[in-house]
Amino acid sequence: MAMPEPVLHARGISKFFPGAIALDDVELALYPGEVHALLGENGAGKSTLIKCLTGAYTRDGGTIALSGVEIDPRDPLDSQALGIGTVYQEVNLLPNLTVAENLFLGRQPMRWGMVDHRRMKREAREVLRDYGLDIDPGRLLDSYSIAIQQIVAIARAVELSGKVLILDEPTASLDHDEVKLLFSVIERLKGRGLAIVFITHFLDQVFAISDRATILRNGRVVGTRRLADVSQTEIVTLMLGRQLEAATHHRAHSEPGELLLSLKGFGKGGSIEPFDMEIREGEVVGLAGLLGSGRSETANVVFGVVAADQGTAELRGRGLRITNPREAIRNRFALCPEDRKTDGIVGDLSVRENIILSLQARQGWHRPIPRAKAEEIAQHYVKALDIRLASLDMPIRLLSGGNQQKALLARWLATEPELLILDEPTRGIDVGAHAEIIALIEDLREKGMALIVASSEMEELVAYSSRIVVLRDRRQVGELSGAEISTKAIVEAIAAEDAA
Amino acid sequence: MSQSTKLPLYITLATFVLAFVLCAAQYPAMASTRVVANLLTDNAFLGITAVGMTFVILSGGIDLSVGSVIAFTGVFLAVILRETSIHPLVAFALVLLITTGFGAAMGGIIHYLEMPPFIVTLAGMFLMRGLAYVLSTESVPITHEFYDWLQSLYWKAPGGGRFRLTGALMLLTYVAAMIVLHRTRFGQNVYAIGGSAQTAQLMGVPRARTTIGIYAVSGGLAGLAGIVYTLYTSAGYSLATVGVELDAIAAVVIGGTLLTGGSGFVAGTFFGILIMGLIQTYIVFDGTLSSWWTKIVIGGLLFAFIMLQKGLGWATTARIRLLTASDARS
Incomplete structure (x- = not known):
């Protein structure tokens, strides 16, 4: 043509x-x-x-x-x-400013040397009508x-x-x-x-x-x-530049290890109903459910972002109280929050500083990590996670979204956690980085780390979870494990409540 | 402008009307033209200063130098009229040139060196106060027939109130400021920069010119306030008008302008000034209250208005969330 x-x-x-x-x-x-x-x-x-x-x-x-x-x-x-x-x-x-003022800022219609607000509003209305909007431009x-x-x-x-x-x-x-x-x-x-x-x-x-x-x-x-x-x-x-692996079917996992964390009747009024949960080393517990079903709330209550007001927790058989994230970090928990821009990265700090941030925080600020050591840790994770950057010293905000997400993960991996909680780890990143993060989760699981992953993408959960907890209306409504796990089963578990 | 942005203005207006009615109910004499005329005369210099401050705060900045600029202007005029024989009008023009230039220079530093306005104008405050001391540490009286003539100009209203030149000058300043803020591109740019300086720049607002203009307006109006202050006190004194910048900021905030910039009206500032003046007048009428009560009441009012803005902010976000939610459902 x-x-x-x-x-x-x-x-x-x-x-x-x-x-x-x-x-x-x-x-x-x-x-x-x-x-x-x-x-x-x-x-x-x-x-x-x-x-x-x-x-x-x-x-x-x-x-x-x-x-x-x-x-x-x-x-x-x-x-x-x-x-x-x-x-x-x-x-x-x-x-x-009003809609009209925004449209005409810098080129306002003038009359006798003054801004002609009436004409501006009229013209704004006409312009917006061309765009299928019939709104009041004076608001x-x-x-x-x-x-x-x-x-x-x-x-x-x-x-x-x-x-x-x-x-x-x-x-x-x-x-x-x-x-x-x-x-x-x-x-x-x-x-x-x-x-x-x-x-x-x-x-x-x-x-x-x-x-x-x-x-x-x-x-x-x-x-x-x-x-x-x-x-x-x-x-x-x-x-x-390569064929996309279909990462949507459930693959066999190696046997999980010892019981790490056991929660009984754990919950917080107004946030998440009491639930029981056990997680072993080398296990991924997926949190599935619709938006607002309580996925993030579950992750937050385990990490102490909101303190639980009922139930008990045991870590390796010993009683445990987590009322704030600092205690959680001391017990080798880590949480990658959902919104990396507001809750995660510190945009103006370098990639290296961002990666060692949590490790440094756990050590206490009076014992700074030597520069060479920080460099080594950062370098290790940049390599391990394939973070693409020009230099470790560049501000992290210059990285692309997927690489920022990986750097955030690196930050928590650097603390060598026993339990890693990921909230929407693949949101807003592209399909390639997506596959890499999924591969990484599987890799960590095989290395014996315990993970809790909240995600809105069921195929993804099915791919890497050992067990899946299904949530609805801020309540656990089902648990799937082993061969039961499939997107169909998750959807059914969510929908089952409707029938009841 | 829409209903919600004007709400703080209406609340300020209602506060003033209510306070005035209450005062007049207790002391009927307060409703006389004499009190009203004095309200304007006594607060003329502060009112003019607050207009400049409104420009600055609307743009998201602050100007701490205005009190010192007023004192400097007073001493400068007193000394120059004592030492030389130039006409006061020439002296006025000269001092306005100096103060406007001084404001413009501060605006330039704020913009080009990317310095916080707080620090730059704090430095300006010390500088101007210091210059005033250098000119004279004593109160210098101003005696000039032109001054006497200006001071003798008034319009006697029925009821005995004398509306003087300075009060008229203040009203004129407010009218001019309203026109500039709402009817010129410069005024629109002030609001734009107050909303978000970065976005405004991306939308083509000349940021340097506007910032310099804003502080020049504030400096120039502080100079005008200084002239008015000499007409009011017939003297120049380097220790005068300490802390007036804070009174001006208080008036602007009570007038409903957001301290973070981008939202507010100069008319609100006018009623902010009147409310503050009214409290002082009430204390004079009462006779038993210490004049420090003025500060206490202003403190309380300021707090109330800040809470009100916070509340309006919450209400707006809640409404938008509701809007978005209903959009999503439909």
């Missing part, structure tokens, strides 16, 4: 970071009226490419042509003025849902740029219906002849909305495909 001239044509884009090649001779061509997905594992170079296109980073090589004219944007504002607008997962608008942005804020951000970006729209993980914090709303807006913009770059981790969404996809791996383009011509498997294979 004959293609018109590309709106945006980037050729030979290269970007080097100290000790790493982030982008190597990357080519990207966008045609008017197409949605072009940009795919790749964490760290493949998607964000770096976007930053080079919008001028957030200075590229080290290559040319960018917009409508046939070479451009060299200094910063995102500049690229916006040239015609390339960007919308991020976190809405980059001002919640304390604060803050009073609308994230999805609507996202669309307002898109409207602003498009009104200001008008040729290319880059959507960086726009659906990450939206629910199903909101995604549909957003997609309808994307369809409209497509109809207007915009070229849209769509970055996401959700492959289903890629196939639902995109026309073509460019796949990056290790900073190189490994292929550009028309999505109508390829399968999901093919795309994933391109992203990973």
